[in-house]
Amino acid sequence: MKLLFCLDCGDMFSLRIGKLRTCDCGRVSGQYIDRETAEVNGKGVSVAIGNGSLSGAIVEMYRAKKHQDTGSTGFDRGYFRDHCKVGFCWVRPHEGEGNPHTVIKKEDPNDVC
Numbered sequence: 551m552k553l554l555f556c557l558d559c560g561d562m563f564s565l566r567i568g569k570l571r572t573c574d575c576g577r578v579s580g581q582y583i584d585r586e587t588a589e590v591n592g593k594g595v596s597v598a599i600g601n602g603s604l605s606g607a608i609v610e611m612y613r614a615k616k617h618q619d620t621g622s623t624g625f626d627r628g629y630f631r632d633h634c635k636v637g638f639c640w641v642r643p644h645e646g647e648g649n650p651h652t653v654i655k656k657e658d659p660n661d662v663c
Contacts, residue, residue: 551604552588552652553597554578555641562597592644592654600638607634 555562556573563571565582572579578594590596611634618625642648 551599551601552582553599554580554590555595555597557594586651588652589655590644590652595641596644596649596652597639597641598649599636603636603638607636610634 551564553562553564554571554573556575556578558577559573559575561573561575561578563573565571565580565588567582567585570579570581573594578591580588580590583589611630614625614629614633644654645652
């Protein structure tokens with residue numbers, strides 16, 4: 551999963567195929583152009599979360615919550631912090647070797663804001 555983070559407004563958002571999304575202040579924008587490749591405006595920071603890592607943390611959270619709801623002990627805040635982690639999350643450059651499936655959309659000089 552790719553997210554974009556804006557250093558100005560602090561907004562973090564996910565990308566969608568064919569739907570340009572922006573942060574709250576409008577500085578950072580991007581979209582998936584297909585199921586693998588994202589196109590961003592080159593501002594802010596790309597954040598990647600391993601899909602398997604996120605899915606595993608969600609499964610563990612629901613499992614622990616089920617036990618907690620039945621009165622089992624030991625499923626406190628510390629348990630969730632220690633066992634429901636997203637293990638693979640990293641920041642990387644918008645393009646190049648560190649992020650081969652992202653391209654920076656070059657500004658069109660004919661675009662008028």
